[in-house]
Amino acid sequence: MSQQTPAISPSSASQTAQGTEPSPVIAVSALAKRYDSGFEALKRIDLDIRRGEIFALLGPNGAGKTTLISIICGLVNATAGKVLVDGHDNVTDYRAARAKIGLVPQELTSDAFETVWNTVRFSRGLFGKRPDNSHIERVLKSLSLWEKRSNKLIQLSGGMKRRVLIAKALAHEPQILFLDEPTAGVDVELRRDMWEVVRELRASGVTIILTTHYIEEAEEMADRIGVINRGEIVLVKEKRELMRQLGRKQLTLHLQKPLASVPPALSHYPLTLAEDGSVLIYTYDAASEPATDSGEHVSISKLLNDIEDAGIRFKDLHTEQSSLEDIFVNLVRERQ
Ligand SMILES: Nc1ncnc2c1ncn2[C@@H]1O[C@H](COP(=O)(O)OP(=O)(O)O)[C@@H](O)[C@H]1O
Ligand SMILES: [Mg+2]
Structure with missing residues (x-):
């Protein structure tokens, strides 16, 4: 989330x-x-x-x-x-x-x-x-x-x-x-x-x-x-x-081996490491990403290629989209 x-x-x-x-x-x-x-x-x-x-x-x-x-x-x-x-x-x-x-x-x-x-x-x-x-x-x-x-x-x-x-x-x-x-x-x-x-x-x-x-x-x-x-x-x-517009999407990759830091080859992506380097998280705006005919985001397939080229292997990946609830909580919190 x-x-x-x-x-x-x-x-x-x-x-x-x-x-x-x-x-x-x-x-x-x-x-x-x-x-x-x-x-x-x-x-x-x-x-x-x-x-x-x-x-x-x-x-x-x-x-x-x-x-x-x-x-x-x-x-x-x-x-x-x-x-x-x-x-x-x-x-x-x-x-x-x-x-x-x-x-x-x-x-x-x-x-x-x-x-x-x-x-x-x-x-x-x-x-x-x-x-x-x-x-x-x-x-x-x-x-x-x-x-x-x-x-x-x-x-x-x-x-x-x-x-x-x-x-x-x-x-x-x-x-x-x-x-x-x-x-x-x-x-x-x-x-x-x-x-x-x-x-x-x-x-x-x-x-x-x-x-x-x-x-x-x-x-x-x-x-x-x-x-x-x-x-x-x-x-x-x-x-x-x-x-x-407000839905943020997050792609989470569970890595086979933990990383100490994000490799320089991937530094231009908004990536963060979590759980002692064993999870790599990519957060993006679902609306601003260009989609292919199949509806997948171009930059995600590119990201996954680049991750592979950097020698990083992952066991599992999943995406989550923020719900209206997240949006609502953020809105109300923002104005207090
Ligand atoms: N008759 C009233 N006199 C004084 N304050 C009121 C009265 N009715 C509601 N309020 C206050 O106005 C605010 C909005 O109430 P309300 O419109 O019932 O909110 P909601 O339906 O979104 O829960 C609340 O803080 C409530 O305590
Ligand atoms: Mg009411």
């Missing part, structure tokens, strides 16, 4: 939409939040969400994720700044903005003694939508809740209650769905199910914004990732680009 710190310029943090792109489904500008306690939870956030994407807002506990989505959804007032939801200002045009949004909250807040069916149906009514039992039925079926429709919430498992929260959020047919830590504390199987549900929703055209402190969730699900730390968005990037 690479220990190198990726070079990230702060100026890249808010680069999102380019000139040719369609208008964002959510546009957040200069958004700030200071709680009554005086605590500054958000510091001038600029963020655009693209129509139809899965956007993961990734950050440690206390970073400001829930505050940010609560402001976008109109549950918490901002101290400064502006939010447009599909062109509607979420303060001056609150009802239109809110109708576009479904929110699956972090905490379970539903009435424990109500049935699944009534809970979800009632939620639709809250948005002034006409009753539509066939829509509610579709939603419950898609979340495997249909068999439980007459159960009271209190009779359901934690995982089923979470599904009810999603069903509630979908009852009024929103175009945008926020999921605040959807899989925190749920078992692996349910997490997989939730991911599947989210993918199906995206396929049906819904824009998804999920917050998470699980790197693997962002890595698995997102089209784009925004990293938030201490109330600041420190980076927004396509997941693929993030992985490619």
Whole structure:
């Protein structure tokens, strides 16, 4: 695993939409939040969400994720700044903005003694939508809740209650769905199910914004990732680009005989010796290396030839690519 710190310029943090792109489904500008306690939870956030994407807002506990989505959804007032939801200002045009949004909250807040069916149906009514039992039925079926429709919430498992929260959020047919830590504390199987549900929703055209402190969730699900730390968005990037640009690769060679030092013939390579000279490590930037048709890095085959020419024999070799987790840890560490 690479220990190198990726070079990230702060100026890249808010680069999102380019000139040719369609208008964002959510546009957040200069958004700030200071709680009554005086605590500054958000510091001038600029963020655009693209129509139809899965956007993961990734950050440690206390970073400001829930505050940010609560402001976008109109549950918490901002101290400064502006939010447009599909062109509607979420303060001056609150009802239109809110109708576009479904929110699956972090905490379970539903009435424990109500049935699944009534809970979800009632939620639709809250948005002034006409009753539509066939829509509610579709939603419950898609979340495997249909068999439980007459159960009271209190009779359901934690995982089923979470599904009810999603069903509630979908009852009024929103175009945008926020999921605040959807899989925190749920078992692996349910997490997989939730991911599947989210993918199906995206396929049906819904824009998804999920917050998470699980790197693997962002890595698995997102089209784009925004990293938030201490109330600041420190980076927004396509997941693929993030992985490619920041992913360091490391080639490790276990030598047949230990070396006292790297031979001069190889001194132009970024090589280091480890484990008393018995391991040779080559660290490189996976993105900057020219690749051949087969996808292998040209410089690696050259390196291996040069190593052989220098009379070094190895027993074993392997490569490792740094995960989003390494990138995240480096980013957050860098800014403390
Ligand atoms: N009502 C509040 N009053 C004062 N501070 C708050 C309030 N709500 C949240 N905070 C603080 O704001 C910061 C961000 O919280 P939150 O948005 O819940 O973070 P996250 O969802 O990323 O864990 C935390 O330090 C939290 O303690
Ligand atoms: Mg939170």
